[in-house]
Amino acid sequence: MTRLVRAELLKLRTTKVTWVLLAVGAVTAGLLAALVVVRSSTAAQQAGLPLVGSVAWRRLVLGLSGVTEYFALVAGILCVAGEYRHGTITSTFLVEPRRGRVIAAKLGASGLAGAVFAIAAMVVVISVAAGTSAAERAATGNVVPALPAVAPGLILATALYGVYGAGLGALLRNQVLAVVIALSFSLIGESIVTDLLPQVGKWLPDAAAASFSSSSQAGQIQGSAHMLVWWAGGLVLLAYGISAALVGVMTAVRSDVT
Amino acid sequence: MAVVEVRRLTKRFGRVTAVDELSFDVEPGRVTGFLGPNGAGKTTTLRIMLGLVRPTEGSALIGGVAYRDLRHPARVVGAVLEASGFHPSRSARDHLGVVATTAGISRKRVDEVLAMVGLSDVAGRAVGGFSLGMRQRLELATALLGDPELLVLDEPANGLDPQGISWLRGLLRWLSSQGRAVLVSSHLLAEAAQTVDDVVIVAGGRLAASGPLAELTGRVVGSVRIRTPEAQRLQGVLAGAGITAHYESHDVLVADGATPEVVGPLVAAQGVVVYEMTSSGGSLEDVFLALTASGPGASGPGASGPGASGPGASAVPGGGSEMVR
Ligand SMILES: Nc1ncnc2c1ncn2[C@@H]1O[C@H](COP(=O)(O)OP(=O)(O)O)[C@@H](O)[C@H]1O
Ligand SMILES: [Mg+2]
Numbered sequence: 001m002t003r004l005v006r007a008e009l010l011k012l013r014t015t016k017v018t019w020v021l022l023a024v025g026a027v028t029a030g031l032l033a034a035l036v037v038v039r040s041s042t043a044a045q046q047a048g049l050p051l052v053g054s055v056a057w058r059r060l061v062l063g064l065s066g067v068t069e070y071f072a073l074v075a076g077i078l079c080v081a082g083e084y085r086h087g088t089i090t091s092t093f094l095v096e097p098r099r100g101r102v103i104a105a106k107l108g109a110s111g112l113a114g115a116v117f118a119i120a121a122m123v124v125v126i127s128v129a130a131g132t133s134a135a136e137r138a139a140t141g142n143v144v145p146a147l148p149a150v151a152p153g154l155i156l157a158t159a160l161y162g163v164y165g166a167g168l169g170a171l172l173r174n175q176v177l178a179v180v181i182a183l184s185f186s187l188i189g190e191s192i193v194t195d196l197l198p199q200v201g202k203w204l205p206d207a208a209a210a211s212f213s214s215s216s217q218a219g220q221i222q223g224s225a226h227m228l229v230w231w232a233g234g235l236v237l238l239a240y241g242i243s244a245a246l247v248g249v250m251t252a253v254r255s256d257v258t
Numbered sequence: 259m260a261v262v263e264v265r266r267l268t269k270r271f272g273r274v275t276a277v278d279e280l281s282f283d284v285e286p287g288r289v290t291g292f293l294g295p296n297g298a299g300k301t302t303t304l305r306i307m308l309g310l311v312r313p314t315e316g317s318a319l320i321g322g323v324a325y326r327d328l329r330h331p332a333r334v335v336g337a338v339l340e341a342s343g344f345h346p347s348r349s350a351r352d353h354l355g356v357v358a359t360t361a362g363i364s365r366k367r368v369d370e371v372l373a374m375v376g377l378s379d380v381a382g383r384a385v386g387g388f389s390l391g392m393r394q395r396l397e398l399a400t401a402l403l404g405d406p407e408l409l410v411l412d413e414p415a416n417g418l419d420p421q422g423i424s425w426l427r428g429l430l431r432w433l434s435s436q437g438r439a440v441l442v443s444s445h446l447l448a449e450a451a452q453t454v455d456d457v458v459i460v461a462g463g464r465l466a467a468s469g470p471l472a473e474l475t476g477r478v479v480g481s482v483r484i485r486t487p488e489a490q491r492l493q494g495v496l497a498g499a500g501i502t503a504h505y506e507s508h509d510v511l512v513a514d515g516a517t518p519e520v521v522g523p524l525v526a527a528q529g530v531v532v533y534e535m536t537s538s539g540g541s542l543e544d545v546f547l548a549l550t551a552s553g554p555g556a557s558g559p560g561a562s563g564p565g566a567s568g569p570g571a572s573a574v575p576g577g578g579s580e581m582v583r
Contacts, residue, residue: 007359014356016347087343088308089401094337095325096308096359256311258302 004101008079009110015082017131018075022117025071029121032064037132037141058146061129065121066154068139069161069209070186074179076165080248083173090257099253101204107166107245114162118155122147156234157209162204163241170248202228207237262307262440267316267465270300276302278463279316284441284456284554286407290433291454291471297461300443301340302411308337308338313571326492332361336401336410337565338394346386350377350396357400368443369529371399372581376425390417398429415449425452451475451542459546466549474545482516484525485534492544495528496521509533 012018020127040052050056080103096102104189133141133151165182186206194201211233218255228236260283277299284290291468292300306582307309307318309325320335328334340497344353354368372378375395380388381510385396387557394417401409409430430453434440443448450457457474459466467474484503486492488513496503503513512520518537525532538544 003362004360007356010352010359010569011345011348011356014348081343086345088345090339090343091357093310094308094335094362095357097328097331144541160431160489252313256305258305 001101001105003094003109004105005112006165009104009112012075012079012109012113017078017082018113021071021075021078022120025068025117025193027123029065030124031065032067033125034132035129036064037129038063038234041136044115050137055146058143059150061141062143062146062150063221064121065118065125065150066086066157066209068117068121070113070183072110072117072158072162073165073168073182073186075113076162076167077169077172077178077182078175079106079113079166079170080169081170081173081178082235084173093257100249103166103170103249103252107163107172107241110166112162114159115155117162118151121158122151127238134154153212153230157212157237160234160237160241161205161209164237164244167241167243167244167246167248172246173248173252186231190254203236205237205240206255207236208233208240260284262318262320262441263576264303264307264318265316265546267303267306267318268308268314269299269311270314274406275463277313280460280463281316281460282465282468284408286437287434287437288455288459289430289440289442289453290456291450292441292458292460293447293450293542294445294460294466296445298445300460301412301443302463303460304339304410304441304443308335308339308410320354330361330404331471332357332363332404332406334404334406335406335408335410335469336406337409337554338397338414338418340412344385344393345397345520346390347384348398349382349384350388351381353396354403354562358403361404361452363403364461367403367405371402374402375399385386391419391422394418397424406438407437412441413443413445415444415446423449447542447546457542459549461546461549463473467545471542475542480537481546482513482518483534483536483538484511484513484521486511486530486532488530490529490533492525493499493526495524495530499524527569547577 027207040057050060083092093099118168129141131141131142168178169175170180190201190204190206193204194207202211208228211228212230227233262284264280264282267277267280268275279305279309280299292304294300302311304316306313306326307320309331316323320371325331325335337341345457351372354371355365357363357367369378369381372381375397375398377395385393385402387432393416398411398414401411411430414426418426418524430440430442434455442450442454451471456469457471458468459474483506486491487509489505489509492511493503496511496516499520501513501516503511503516506512518535521535524530525535
């Protein structure tokens with residue numbers, strides 16, 4: 001099994017799109033951080049942002065790294081669906097005909113990739129926050145103290161997004177379809193459901209992730225009662241990934257590769 | 259002992275029966291040609307053999323077990339399939355590295371197989387920029403990674419230039435001379451005839467014939483076509499030697515069941531003027547045409563290959579134990 005996970009990690013490393021997703025995710029997080037830092041220093045109160053340099057502010061800024069969750073989601077989808085897209089699934093299944101194990105390895109590798117995405121985004125956000133605030137005014141932009149509170153949840157959430165993506169990829173197997181469905185649901189569909197039915201909304205992937213990752217801090221500050229406790233949120237997100245993958249495996253194992 | 263045993267294999271895609279109760283063996287140390295026109299069910303059979311497609315009925319065993327139950331499939335079977343692909347941004351070396359890692363094969367082997375197929379110089383380049391021939395070589399390198407005892411190749415000559423084809427032919431011969439079993443599919447019968455020891459001929463998903471190539475081609479008796487201004491006299495001469503000849507046109511006779519070695523001395527002895535004499539028959543194509551024309555169930559689509567013609571296409575002697583329908 002470790003052999004298969006290592007092979008999946010090698011596939012991710014030797015694919016250009018992985019690095020593009022990693023970089024774009026981290027840069028997006030960095031841009032968001034720069035925006036917030038600049039806005040905080042000029043119009044903090046009007047923007048409804050916590051006081052610059054406060055504990056809440058640091059968590060908010062560092063938590064912006066969480067945007068890379070969506071990039072980890074896409075990387076996870078491509079890890080499975082990309083193989084069908086390029087026909088490499090044939091040689092993968094030739095070498096490991098136990099397809100369930102292949103998909104399991106992909107879930108694991110996508111989770112690890114997600115963790116790396118989160119770490120990269122945080123590194124960029126920390127540097128950008130320091131750099132931007134140094135340009136603005138001294139010493140307040142150090143968000144490193146927020147790491148113990150933010151990092152574990154954020155890394156876990158991004159990792160689980162990777163797993164969830166791989167599960168979706170196994171289920172849908174068409175990479176364009178899977179990316180479009182996953183992103184449009186995560187970015188648009190979920191907030192619509194949450195607005196209409198908050199009781200249902202909290203069980204959805206994004207809200208589940210929010211319950212223990214950074215954005216949660218902001219959420220809880222805003223006093224949202226419609227949120228799962230962090231561990232339940234983690235389990236819910238993991239369940240999405242695994243159940244998508246299970247259905248995917250059941251169909252993938254049965255289906256002909258022609 | 260046979261390396262591959264296919265038994266009453268059947269695969270239906272909805273209403274299409276791609277493979278129909280097909281049975282054959284593949285022996286070690288020989289190149290077996292898996293031949294038949296497009297749509298005959300070759301690819302489907304090979305993919306079932308490799309665990310990629312589930313059979314509707316029947317079995318295809320490798321060393322006595324189903325592909326899915328092989329412990330180290332890459333060390334037992336190497337495959338080159340038509341629709342398998344490469345990630346375009348991955349280099350040839352990385353592609354092989356990925357497969358080697360999955361199979362638990364050392365990375366050292368990657369450079370060996372790259373050298374074997376002549377891709378060492380371009381190993382670091384992204385496969386997206388490879389020509390069809392280079393991709394085929396990379397597929398072969400992938401198949402050879404595990405040093406397998408059985409090679410399964412689906413139309414490997416596709417996309418290769420003449421040098422590539424002759425290189426491939428040499429490689430297949432060399433691999434089988436090491437005692438490996440090589441199963442290679444092709445819709446180009448004449449091309450395949452130059453490489454294979456044994457043939458398995460399919461048409462419309464059914465077995466048309468199988469056995470050693472020499473034995474099969476030997477079964478089909480050829481004919482001699484003679485252009486002569488003395489057709490009538492020649493017909494009499496041939497009849498005197500027990501050979502029946504019919505007119506193809508007013509100055510062309512076709513002597514069925516004859517060879518130039520028989521006809522030549524006769525015309526010389528009798529002083530018959532001959533403008534042209536050609537022999538036909540006894541080729542794999544004739545075997546195929548004879549077989550597919552003879553049975554009602556076996557005529558596959560596109561059964562008329564190039565060089566078909568041949569009125570009353572050659573006789574198929576009965577009694578061939580492996581003949582089916
Ligand atoms: N996935 C599939 N779905 C439906 N029909 C198929 C599929 N694969 C092959 N076929 C049909 O099965 C028959 C045999 O195809 P194939 O095995 O590719 O033949 P060959 O490789 O000898 O050209 C053809 O009629 C083809 O259209
Ligand atoms: Mg084919």
